Amino acid sequence: xxxxxxxxxxxxxxxxxxxxxxxxxxxxxxxxxxxxxxxxxxxxxxxxxxxxxxxxxxxxxxxxxxxxxxxxxxxxxxxxxxxxxxxxxxxxxxxxxxxxxxxxxxxxxxxxxxxxxxxxxxxxxxxxxxxxxxxxxxxxxxxxxxxxxxxxxxxxxxxxxxxxxxxxxxxxxxxxxxxxxxxxxxxxxxxxxxxxxxxxxxxxxxxxxxxxxxxxxxxxxxxxxxxxxxxxxxxxxxxxxxxxxxxxxxxxxxxxxxxxxxxxxxxxxxxxxxxxxxxxxxxxxxxxxxxxxxxxxxxxxxxxxxxxxxxxxxxxxxxxxxxxx
Numbered sequence: 001x002x003x004x005x006x007x008x009x010x011x012x013x014x015x016x017x018x019x020x021x022x023x024x025x026x027x028x029x030x031x032x033x034x035x036x037x038x039x040x041x042x043x044x045x046x047x048x049x050x051x052x053x054x055x056x057x058x059x060x061x062x063x064x065x066x067x068x069x070x071x072x073x074x075x076x077x078x079x080x081x082x083x084x085x086x087x088x089x090x091x092x093x094x095x096x097x098x099x100x101x102x103x104x105x106x107x108x109x110x111x112x113x114x115x116x117x118x119x120x121x122x123x124x125x126x127x128x129x130x131x132x133x134x135x136x137x138x139x140x141x142x143x144x145x146x147x148x149x150x151x152x153x154x155x156x157x158x159x160x161x162x163x164x165x166x167x168x169x170x171x172x173x174x175x176x177x178x179x180x181x182x183x184x185x186x187x188x189x190x191x192x193x194x195x196x197x198x199x200x201x202x203x204x205x206x207x208x209x210x211x212x213x214x215x216x217x218x219x220x221x222x223x224x225x226x227x228x229x230x231x232x233x234x235x236x237x238x239x240x241x242x243x244x245x246x247x248x249x250x251x252x253x254x255x256x257x258x259x260x261x262x263x264x265x266x267x268x269x270x271x272x273x274x275x276x277x278x279x280x281x282x283x284x285x286x287x288x289x290x291x292x293x294x295x296x297x298x299x300x301x302x303x304x305x306x307x308x309x310x311x312x313x314x315x316x317x318x319x320x321x322x323x324x325x
Contacts, residue, residue, distance in 0.1 A: 003027055004154040006324065007142055009168060012040025014161030014302045016117045017317025018324075023121060025325055031121060031278045032142065032150070039114030039183045041277065042106065042310065049193040049271050050218065053110045057204075057216055057231065058082055059207065059310035065318070070104065074219040078116045080107040080222035084203035089261045091209045094202070108223030124150075132156055132168055132298070140297065155297040155324050158199050159317065161279035162304045163185040172293035175300055177289070182304045185236035187213070187280035190254045190277055193271035194228040200262050211238040227270060232258045236281065241312020249276040282308040290320035299323055 004027045007016045037043070061067045065302035073079040082105045086097040106113035125239045129150075131143040139152035158165045162182035169176040198215035203220035207213055211234055218229040232254055234242075242250060251274045259266045285308035291300040301320035306312035 004324070005152070006030070006155045006157065007032065007140065007150065007153040007159045008159055009033075009142070010040065011035075011038040011114070011118070011123055011125070011160060012300070012302070012313060013042060013114065013117075014040075014317040014320075015157070016114060016121070016314040017123050017314045018157055018159060018301060018321040019317075020117060020147050021318055021321035022324060025321075027037050027325070029121065029151075030150070031118075032124040032127045033123065033125050034127050036126050037111060038118055038123065038125065039111045040115055040313075041280065042110040044109040044111040045191070045273065045275075047191075047193070047271060047273070050224065051109045052191045052218055052229055052273070053105070053221070053231060054189050054191060054273075054275050055277065056110060056310055057214060058105050058231075060101060060103060061311055063311060063315060066314055067148065073113065073116075074104075077107060078113050078118070079104050082221050084216065084220045085201055086112055087202045087205040088208045089209060089212075089215075094205070094259075094261060094263060097206065099206075103282075108225075116170060121299055129168065132171060133309035134171060134296075138297070155299065157320055157324065158298075158300040159302055159320075161302065162282070163279060165300050165302070169298065169300060171290075172296055172298050175291045175293050175298065178288070179300060182286065183283040184279045184285050184304065185281055186239040186287055187236060187277045188234040188239045188242065189275045189277065190232045190251050191218075191229060191271070191273040192232070192255060192258070192269040193229040194267060195227060195270050196267065197228045198230075198262065198264060198266070200264065203264060207261055210257050210260065211235060211254060212261060215258060229271075230258065236283070239276070239280070243276075247276075250274050250276075264267065285312065290316050290323055291318070292323040294323065
């Protein structure tokens with residue numbers, strides 16, 4: 001097959017996975033992402049109290065193909081196993097969890113993984129693609145929100161959250177309709193940093209009562225340094241109900257819930273930070289793997305096409321790339 005010029009919209013793990021696969025097969029690939037960085041929801045925030053993982057907190061590996069790739073990351077030092085003291089909080093209270101799931105994190109932060117995987121790839125960050133234009137029967141141009149055109153491309157692969165993919169896939173009603181069926185839930189993430197270490201053995205906790213869904217001690221992860229920082233994430237239902245609530249009020253309410261989970265009177269944090277993920281997780285992940293309209297040279301992938309997990313994002317990108325070629 002001749003070398004193709006391929007555009008990939010979205011530099012999360014699905015887009016990066018597709019890009020590396022296609023580049024490895026000799027194709028010319030250009031990645032575009034509206035953010036200044038990469039990794040999508042594998043996001044880390046640099047602060048004076050350390051770099052904090054504000055998005056995905058960890059990932060697991062079940063599929064043999066992904067486990068094989070993960071071993072390469074582990075050997076290179078891009079990822080590390082994380083074995084926190086795991087707890088569970090519900091309407092009965094806080095208790096140690098018998099959970100024995102093996103978990104992994106990017107090292108020394110979640111975004112480190114995507115940055116290593118981007119080496120050798122061409123990425124244009126800070127570019128918001130809003131429309132795909134068919135300039136003849138075989139080629140595509142990409143239009144950004146400032147009216148600038150990019151292209152022409154032989155193929156286009158959309159690797160954004162499903163709601164953002166819908167307008168980009170309008171040239172294929174079947175693909176757009178499929179993406180429109182996917183329901184994606186929001187999440188509020190709050191980071192708190194303390195100068196003194198909190199007196200608790202909890203390092204990670206699944207929360208099944210109240211507004212929270214997850215709590216983790218950042219320093220319990222391999223390679224992390226800085227203050228005693230904690231990441232607390234809301235449930236999808238709570239985030240939906242508080243979509244219009246200001247960040248200060250969200251921080252206060254979730255901090256109170258965090259104190260209740262740990263059973264502590266918290267000191268005043270040295271740092272508070274809140275971020276709302278509009279498209280945090282798929283409510284009911286599909287089993288498509290990827291979407292394809294080969295007659296148009298248009299494709300879509302993402303964790304929403306598969307399992308809703310980081311592993312699913314990587315596998316979906318690989319499947320989309322295989323569909324392209």
